[in-house]
Amino acid sequence: xxxxxxxxxxxxxxxxxxxxxxxxxxxxxxxxxxxxxxxxxxxxxxxxxxxxxxxxxxxxxxxxxxxxxxxxxxxxxxxxxxxxxxxxxxxxxxxxxxxxxxxxxxxxxxxxxxxxxxxxxxxxxxxxxxxxxxxxxxxxxxxxxxxxxxxxxxxxxxxxxxxxxxxxxxxxxxxxxxxxxxxxxxxxxxxxxxxxxxxxxxxxxxxxxxxxxxxxxxxxxxxxxxxxxxxxxxxxxxxxxxxxxxxxxxxx
Amino acid sequence: xxxxxxxxxxxxxxxxxxxxxxxxxxxxxxxxxxxxxxxxxxxxxxxxxxxxxxxxxxxxxxxxxxxxxxxxxxxxxxxxxxxxxxxxxxxxxxxxxxxxxxxxxxxxxxxxxxxxxxxxxxxxxxxxxxxxxxxxxxxxxxxxxxxxxxxxxxxxxxxxxxxxxxxxxxxxxxxxxxxxxxxxxxxxxxxxxxxxxxxxxxxxxxxxxxxxxxxxxxxxxxxxxxxxxxxxxxxxxxxxxxxxxxxxxxxx
Numbered sequence: 001x002x003x004x005x006x007x008x009x010x011x012x013x014x015x016x017x018x019x020x021x022x023x024x025x026x027x028x029x030x031x032x033x034x035x036x037x038x039x040x041x042x043x044x045x046x047x048x049x050x051x052x053x054x055x056x057x058x059x060x061x062x063x064x065x066x067x068x069x070x071x072x073x074x075x076x077x078x079x080x081x082x083x084x085x086x087x088x089x090x091x092x093x094x095x096x097x098x099x100x101x102x103x104x105x106x107x108x109x110x111x112x113x114x115x116x117x118x119x120x121x122x123x124x125x126x127x128x129x130x131x132x133x134x135x136x137x138x139x140x141x142x143x144x145x146x147x148x149x150x151x152x153x154x155x156x157x158x159x160x161x162x163x164x165x166x167x168x169x170x171x172x173x174x175x176x177x178x179x180x181x182x183x184x185x186x187x188x189x190x191x192x193x194x195x196x197x198x199x200x201x202x203x204x205x206x207x208x209x210x211x212x213x214x215x216x217x218x219x220x221x222x223x224x225x226x227x228x229x230x231x232x233x234x235x236x237x238x239x240x241x242x243x244x245x246x247x248x249x250x251x252x
Numbered sequence: 253x254x255x256x257x258x259x260x261x262x263x264x265x266x267x268x269x270x271x272x273x274x275x276x277x278x279x280x281x282x283x284x285x286x287x288x289x290x291x292x293x294x295x296x297x298x299x300x301x302x303x304x305x306x307x308x309x310x311x312x313x314x315x316x317x318x319x320x321x322x323x324x325x326x327x328x329x330x331x332x333x334x335x336x337x338x339x340x341x342x343x344x345x346x347x348x349x350x351x352x353x354x355x356x357x358x359x360x361x362x363x364x365x366x367x368x369x370x371x372x373x374x375x376x377x378x379x380x381x382x383x384x385x386x387x388x389x390x391x392x393x394x395x396x397x398x399x400x401x402x403x404x405x406x407x408x409x410x411x412x413x414x415x416x417x418x419x420x421x422x423x424x425x426x427x428x429x430x431x432x433x434x435x436x437x438x439x440x441x442x443x444x445x446x447x448x449x450x451x452x453x454x455x456x457x458x459x460x461x462x463x464x465x466x467x468x469x470x471x472x473x474x475x476x477x478x479x480x481x482x483x484x485x486x487x488x489x490x491x492x493x494x495x496x497x498x499x500x501x502x503x504x
Contacts, residue, residue, distance in 0.1 A: 025365075051465075054465035060467075068365065070368075070459075113278060113312070114322065116312040116322075177483065177484070178484045179481050179482070179483050180432055180454075180482040180483070180484065181454055181481035182434035182453060182454040182475075182477040183452060183477055184452050198450065199436075199452075200434045200436050200452035200453070200477070201434060201452065202433055202434040207322075215312075223434075225434040225435055225452070228433070229432060229433035230431070230433070231430065231431050231432070232429070232430045232432065232484065
């Protein structure tokens with residue numbers, strides 16, 4: 001591995017401070033002179049570091065004014081992004097869960113397709129209410145292929161992260177696809193979340209895969225609209241793996 | 253540039269067929285023998301190509317069955333992703349727009365920050381209803397830094413894509429950050445979209461930047477919930493630039 005450039009290290013350090021909230025949106029970055037002192041670096045190096053953050057859109061261009069922290073679009077570790085429990089802990093929120101049911105059932109044809117199972121496969125499904133700081137936040141519908149569902153059946157789903165339990169049992173979760181949209185709460189959602197039918201929810205439908213592309217899970221998470229957002233960045237040269245699609249073209 | 257591997261070409265070709273809808277979700281891929289004929293390639297090469305698509309989660313693992321197309325998560329060109337007009341055209345939908353107003357006004361402090369402008373800057377703001385096949389689909393609130401807003405003021409905003417107009421005027425749009433969430437329609441949204449106040453909307457707040465990181469635009473697009481979704485993929489090794497965040501931590 002080539003040695004990491006000094007300005008990359010400084011940029012990473014500042015990015016971490018922004019992520020941790022030590023530097024909040026609207027805050028000025030320390031002056032160039034201050035940064036030079038702080039990192040024992042030349043002015044050109046500090047400038048390069050700040051240029052990296054500017055390019056990422058997380059600090060202002062500083063033309064004629066001091067450079068400020070803009071909205072933060074952090075790169076999230078894969079595990080924080082995929083696990084509600086991990087995500088809450090990384091966000092300083094206490095996660096919780098109330099299992100409604102765990103069931104082994106015949107997959108409907110669509111779920112069978114999503115999980116790459118024969119139509120008569122018995123899949124394992126879970127309905128849980130997830131809480132943030134003890135308040136209702138999200139309704140989770142999880143469906144597992146039999147091989148992975150077996151681990152779920154033996155797990156106390158009121159005790160925490162199913163992902164962590166799968167990992168503890170040697171399941172490698174390597175990639176995920178997501179479809180994000182909004183929808184009105186149905187009766188089940190409304191009852192669990194304590195809101196009226198029709199309340200806006202942010203839905204994330206996810207499939208997770210092993211390193212060889214075997215589907216582990218097909219899930220449907222519905223967040224109360226004031227509990228979660230999703231951030232994303234894209235550039236012309238790396239157009240991002242995020243796409244806007246018409247609803248008709250989504251088959252999930 | 254190293255020569256492109258044969259299996260990469262075949263994978264790209266199949267990906268394109270899936271993207272174009274020639275192969276739809278649920279369809280079987282042609283058999284290996286058929287693919288070998290079609291591409292005049294060895295069986296091992298064809299297998300590698302299919303393995304790539306499997307790894308991307310767009311075709312099934314095919315264990316014991318024919319390989320099928322799963323849900324499609326296409327990588328979208330940057331311009332399709334950022335422009336409603338381009339996105340509709342790429343999706344086979346007729347885009348339209350009905351301008352409500354175009355105004356030059358003093359930025360509020362938050363918009364000034366997002367556009368990296370002094371607090372007394374005059375920004376250019378646009379409110380448009382966007383239509384898909386002549387039906388209300390999205391309410392667009394656009395805000396431009398003065399340098400770029402000047403081009404917007406001289407543009408017939410009922411005639412089409414503002415992005416295209418900016419590009420025609422030499423503005424390079426190079427990167428974007430987005431915050432995605434759900435919210436209930438307010439009175440303005442409801443009136444324009446022809447729905448009741450409180451109807452779920454999918455909101456995409458976007459900032460777009462020039463190659464040197466100068467903010468061009470800070471916008472707020474609100475889609476009727478049954479008109480658009482967003483798809484994304486992530487893997488452990490490239491954790492994606494998409495993050496789930498608590499609403500409190502979003503400053504946009």
